[in-house]
């Protein structure tokens with residue numbers, strides 16, 4: 575994976591959820607490489623440990639935090655551990671999100687509740703816990719949510735998921751009022767189709783999205799990480815309540831896959 579900018583995160587403490595693989599993993603890798611201490615969360619315990627070991631071997635300081643990012647007691651524990659161990663939390667990237675496809679007419683309540691819990695409640699309460707710590711520190715901070723182009727454009731069989739992603743963007747705008755007084759900015763990055771371990775399970779994914787994306791290919795995790803790192807860097811201190819779409823132009827035309 576290429577390594578684009580160096581914003582200098584030395585001395586910063588970051589928490590990234592849902593980061594055992596895919597976009598979150600690449601964000602952790604780049605943050606750690608640029609000097610941040612990274613708490614890498616994943617619900618899959620083995621994956622959390624393997625991924626943090628990989629990040630550390632690549633030249634970073636990464637601590638595995640296995641657990642369910644939608645579990646409120648786990649959120650409290652994770653933020654307390656980071657704050658106790660390093661005295662502060664500077665960056666939080668609420669990246670964990672699940673995509674449960676399903677026909678609207680048959681969409682089961684259990685799927686809806688799980689999507690709401692992970693994508694929304696987990697993000698909301700992680701932000702609440704981390705922002706309390708940032709407020710206490712008095713040194714400000716940066717919070718980033720991982721949204722999606724499906725929060726901007728309708729997508730077949732993704733009503734529940736798309737709804738949560740649009741809601742995350744409104745949450746970021748709303749939290750400007752609550753968090754700006756404490757010098758905490760809060761933004762979202764909205765990826766389009768991205769090549770990850772999960773999406774590449776579909777053997778046609780790369781071909782289909784290469785055909786329908788104006789820039790001729792789906793995103794790489796490094797494309798999303800580049801935008802994410804900018805938004806949590808000191809270069810973006812005056813940007814808050816915004817969403818940055820990284821989709822090779824797909825939302826401009828939005829053809830269905």
Ligand SMILES: NC(=O)c1ccc[n+]([C@@H]2O[C@H](COP(=O)([O-])OP(=O)(O)OC[C@H]3O[C@@H](n4cnc5c(N)ncnc54)[C@H](O)[C@@H]3O)[C@@H](O)[C@H]2O)c1
Nearest residue numbers: 592594596597616617642643669670671722765767768772
């Ligand atoms: N990949 C894409 O094309 C794409 C496009 C738009 C938005 N997104 C968003 O980007 C984010 C990351 O997506 P991805 O495709 O890189 O990741 P992914 O779907 O491969 O999941 C990454 C990790 O999250 C973990 N996870 C799932 N539920 C969790 C929970 N409750 N607590 C902690 N960890 C949990 C999984 O175990 C997995 O290792 C998600 O919010 C997703 O909605 C992805």
